[in-house]
Amino acid sequence: MASAAARSFVFRQHINTCRLDFASCLNIKSFYSSYSANPKEKSPEHYTQYHEVSSDNWKFVERLKPPTVVPSFPKNGSYFSDWTPPPDTPPNLPYFVKRTKNFMVPVYLNFEAIRNQRKITMVKHIEGDIWAMEKDIKSHLEEVTKRPVVSQVHEVGMYIKFRGDYALHVKKWLLNAGF
């Protein structure tokens, strides 16, 4: 009610000093021409008729279209691949690794450097104490591979990079940790 009154086009005297001109400012859509304005256009009976089919069949069209937003995964518990769903409760650790929007574990194997194919394992979407996480993963990798592991902690971007192909090891470690 108040907004309807406020949007009235009454131009009051004491705002004459304002540079407002609502007739020109308002972005009113106007259609300058239409098919019916054309003299060659005939009345609707001369054209192909159509009738509305039952709108129950629209579901067959809709199920062909891909979903606009990532759909949630089925919660029946049995999955054919290695994939495990994200847990319902977070693990009791000072850090957390969020799944991607496709519910995947955010570990990536990148090939950085132009000349030599340097393999870099990257863990993204880290929240919390990133240094503690780096320490834990690094000690696990050194235990498993029996060699020193070089790592980079990026505190602004909140990711950790390991020099080498440790993607599977890191993924397993994250899944076991409960992320």
Add this chain to the structure above:
Amino acid sequence: MQPSSKKDRKLRQQMVCYLSPNLQIQPPLPIIYSRKLAFPPKFKAVRQAWVSNMDTVEEEKLGLIDLHPEVFAERPRVDIIHENVRWQQLYRHVSYANTKVRYEVRGGGRKPRPQKGSGRSRHGSIRSPIWRGGGIVHGPRSPTPYFYMLSFNARLNGLRSTLSAKLAQDDLHIVDSLDIPTDDPSYLEKLVEERGWGPAVLFVDDNDIMPLNITAASDVHGHYNLMPVYGLNVHSMLKHHTLVLTLAAVERIEERLLFHLNRNDAAEAGRKHRLDSL
């Protein structure tokens, strides 16, 4: 029309109630707005913010709403905010600086002296770049555009970071709507002064045609600006000290940003402005 105060409003409500008991009056405060969050956050705490009014100069808290942490409580990435501001300033910049190349400088068609015989160095033209007054080799050439498109996710995360920073620094306020009782510019001044909002305020609503009163009142002041949601940008949010969103604007912003964070076809998002594609 006089700008109303809290006391006047309560008195009017009582009078209206007495004179016409069937008339609907505002329910008693606080009116709790319960918002349903899309993509409810699993482990992140939901943030909350007060909803104020614009009817009176004094602030009246109408209720409390939930804000999605992935939009309003993201770790602010200062580097991404900087990238966005730089992009906004630079993409529209065209440099009109110009210098003349050797063939554009007046003169210089004739060979100054014969090749051999004078004992001096050899030259072909008096406007070559090694001469004083000659053409400039790699100087600015007008017009030079500096257009580039920042990646979609950089722009998306820029908005998230800025909104989060604004909320964290108490520079974000939510109002129910932008309807004010009078179009007097001093009403807005008093309101902003009373509530301790910054010198510059950016009002954001979902609709692009704003109510008449606030349009008239803010038109006089260059530092109170109205903006629809589709115009929301990092530079404007940083330029204005306070950001005031309506409830409709909050809904719209969250819906759009969360859609882009959870969309199925992420590649499509950045397809519009690819410069290398025909």
